[in-house]
Amino acid sequence: MITLTDVSKRYGTKKALDHVNLELTTGKLIGLVGENGSGKSTTLKLIAGLNYPTNGEVRVDGEKVTRRIADSVSYLSELDEYYRFFTVKKSIEFQASQFKDFDKEKAYDILKFMKLDPNDKLKQLSKGNRGRLKIVLSLARNVPVILMDEPFSGLDPMVRNSIVKGLISFIDLEKQLVLITTHEIREVENILDEVVAIKAGSIIGHHNVEELREQKQMSIVDWMTEVYE
Template sequence: MIELKGVTKTFGSTIALDNVSINIPEGKIIGILGPNGSGKSTLLKMLVGLNKPNHGNIFINGQQIGVQTKSFISYLPEIDYLYPWMTIQQAADFVKSFYEDWDENKYKELVEFLELQPSMVIKKVSKGMRAKAKLLLSFSRNAKLILLDEPLSGIDILTRDKIIETIIRDYRAGDQSILITTHEVREVEGILDEVIFIRRGQIALEGNVEELRYQRQASLVEIMKEVYTHETI
């Protein structure tokens, strides 16, 4: 589904991604793992068209990044992007106006499942509630590709559990792809099908999670420690 061919992205003298070539399979939940500054978020931003590569090409379903690919991608950035003055319902109406794949029934089900109220004002709720609101907006679409950038960052353990439950609950296996960047490897290990470790802008290791665990006789956390032995995680 996703193909990177010799992709390099720089910011001044900093190399965020360094000649990366990789095929990311369709219909899987894929973890993009690595320490801060390894290039994880840059990769997701390029897939959604927010950043453009200096060199190389990116294809999604055989198409280069553009209007057509954006129409079936749901992107949840790490930053708190919601307008603080909006209610959750107003934020939902705003997102709905841009995307034809918005599913109102799914939205209503998720509002209840995530224990949110449409009348809640964004600036008046906790960080955990805002994290769930962002997830609500991302998963209320029937998007073929969902990109989640550090969805568990800086929130309490109960909210993390609810977010993981939501991903499992709404994932359409085989028909939908989810890419997750995160430091919270233990929390997501049980839901990942594939994993890509990025180190200093390059692919350090990739593969099927079950196969990697079997080959190395180690958990994903232990494998990550091996990959980044000389890195700060």
């Protein structure tokens, strides 16, 4: 479970998050949506312990978040920076050496699903394939929390849909909480359990996607359009 209590974050004079209160429970795939600069990435970094709140507190499974929370949180960054001298296989081996919970067998299964060649060098991979590798490395960890910041941004629109659907099979929804930020809302809509909308550093809505669809007859995009206006 992830809890943000009265969390604010400032970068100098710029306010990125403003008194955010949020509770996310295990066993769900949650989408964090909002426009550029709304605070999505900052929220993920705070949960990953890579940023510290200016005010308030972030907890993961009751533990106050520090950088060492990496033990129980898998984080996929939106940035396209790697150790380019690695091959795909070396990246997996390296990740496995750094995290005790890394499941190599699962990693190679996802790799196969992603149609990546283990012997390819990272510096020779296309942006889309580097994006796929990032997904492999973050999903292959058996951790309670997986954070994915724009995981589908580099993927071809033709394959994005099938990759999104396939991802579900690699997530243990009994034990894991997956928080995804994305602009590809239509593609992920069908796999999300909950959606959280963020605007100018404030949470403006938090809904169960099924309820939204059944009770309000709204898609996430419709709902977002409504709350953003």
